[in-house]
Amino acid sequence: MPKRTHEYELGHSDWELKRLATQAKLVDPFTRQFLSNAGIVAGMSVLDIGSGAGDVSFLVSDLVGPTGKVVGVDRSATAIAAATERASLRRLNNVSFRLGDAAELMFEKRFDAITGRYVLMFSADPTAMLKGIAAHLRPGGVIVFHEADWSGATSVPPAQEYDHCVGFIVETLRKVGSKTNLGLGLSAAFKSAGLPAPTMGLQALVGSGENDWSGIDMIADLATTMAPIMEQMGVTTIAKLDPKTLYQRMRDEVIKNNSVVVGRYEVGAWART
Numbered sequence: 001m002p003k004r005t006h007e008y009e010l011g012h013s014d015w016e017l018k019r020l021a022t023q024a025k026l027v028d029p030f031t032r033q034f035l036s037n038a039g040i041v042a043g044m045s046v047l048d049i050g051s052g053a054g055d056v057s058f059l060v061s062d063l064v065g066p067t068g069k070v071v072g073v074d075r076s077a078t079a080i081a082a083a084t085e086r087a088s089l090r091r092l093n094n095v096s097f098r099l100g101d102a103a104e105l106m107f108e109k110r111f112d113a114i115t116g117r118y119v120l121m122f123s124a125d126p127t128a129m130l131k132g133i134a135a136h137l138r139p140g141g142v143i144v145f146h147e148a149d150w151s152g153a154t155s156v157p158p159a160q161e162y163d164h165c166v167g168f169i170v171e172t173l174r175k176v177g178s179k180t181n182l183g184l185g186l187s188a189a190f191k192s193a194g195l196p197a198p199t200m201g202l203q204a205l206v207g208s209g210e211n212d213w214s215g216i217d218m219i220a221d222l223a224t225t226m227a228p229i230m231e232q233m234g235v236t237t238i239a240k241l242d243p244k245t246l247y248q249r250m251r252d253e254v255i256k257n258n259s260v261v262v263g264r265y266e267v268g269a270w271a272r273t
Contacts, residue, residue, distance in 0.1 A: 019221040024055035026218055027266055030203040031117055031146045032059050034268030037201060038144035040064065044112040047136055048072040049102050050119035054083030054095070056146075060115055061095045070095045071111075073102040103132025110138035117146040120189065121182040130193035137273055143195060144270035149183025152204055152265035153219075159259040161250045162216065165223050166264075168236050172226055175233045183267030190271055198269035205263035209254035215263035216254065220247035 040046065042065040048057045051072025060070045072095065074080050080097045087095045098105060114137050120126040130143075137143060150173075153166045173180050182189070183202075190198045207214025223230075224243040230236050242249075254261055 016225055019225055020053050020055065022221055023218050026205060026213065026215060027117075027146075028055065028059060030266045030268070031056060032063075033203070034144060034146050034201055034270065035059060035063055035115065037199070037268070038113070038270030039142050039272070040113055040115070040144070043067045045109070046070045046113045046115055047102065047107070047111040047133070049114060049116035049133055050074055050122075051083055051097060052076075052079045054086050054097065056115060056117045057083065057095050057097070058087070058090065058092065061092050064094065066094055068094055071107070072097040073100060073105060075099070075101055102136070103129065107136060111136055111141060112138060113142040113144065115144050118148060120145055120186075121147050121179045123179075124177065126179065126182065126189045127192040130189060130195065134193065134195060134273070139273060142270060142272050143190075144268065145186060146266065146268045147183045147186055148180075149185075149265035149267050150180040151184065153263055155254065155259045155261045157257055157259050159250065159254045159257050159261065161246075161253045162219070162259075162261050165219055165241075165246065165250060168230055168241065169219070169223055169226060172230045172233050172235045175235065176229065183265050186267060186269035190269060195273065196271040198271040200270075201268045203266045203268075205266075206260060208258075208260055209251045214254075214261055216250050216261060217247055218263070220250060 040063045044064045046060045046064060048060055048070055051057045051074045054072055057070050057072040072083055077099055080099045083097045114133055123129045150170045155162045170180050187198055205215030209216055223246060227238045227241050227243055231238050
């Protein structure tokens with residue numbers, strides 16, 4: 001496994017925060033299902049790791065209700081500011097955000113649950129991260145993570161533009177040290193961290209390209225965000241990727257070939273300590 005060369009290669013630009021909002025519309029139903037299956041219910045206090053612009057924190061806020069509370073933690077001041085503003089606009093009184101490394105922060109009480117989405121795959125050591133944050137969980141508490149696994153992304157019959165784009169994303173993520181198959185590796189990560197073997201679930205976006213829920217736009221947006229790093233890592237050039245026409249090229253080919261595209265696996269894992 002290569003050493004990570006970026007703290008978080010996707011950054012926290014305005015474009016990236018907008019991309020995350022688009023992504024959230026597509027994957028929030030999966031995350032909500034994982035959270036519900038894990039036992040996140042009204043009245044719980046929940047620590048949301050790597051909260052970013054707040055999308056998962058807002059999902060949790062809805063599940064725990066006004067009698068519960070959610071604390072989102074992120075190491076990006078830009079993300080914290082965006083999440084705090086969004087929470088204010090939504091008038092959410094049970095959500096707050098803190099800047100820093102969750103494993104190093106101090107809290108008044110341990111939490112009933114810990115959540116995270118697309119966090120462990122960007123960690124240099126997911127096992128160590130799980131061990132560190134588990135200290136904030138009360139005995140009998142729930143820990144649940146939703147991570148991606150790119151082993152499932154494909155097209156049938158093959159749509160080359162889509163498959164090549166997925167390949168560029170995966171190769172780039174691997175070159176900077178991200179764990180592209182961590183989703184299906186969550187069980188091993190939990191157990192290595194001294195947590196119980198988790199219950200797991202798997203979902204995926206699937207579509208023909210003729211509707212808004214096939215996930216092609218999510219792949220195109222992600223490739224656009226990653227284009228400079230793809231070029232830096234020698235995977236492809238921005239000119240060859242041509243982000244401005246990428247989505248339309250992929251969609252047109254999928255429709256022309258009568259293909260079905262499958263997005264990355266969306267994997268949830270949860271356990272009670």
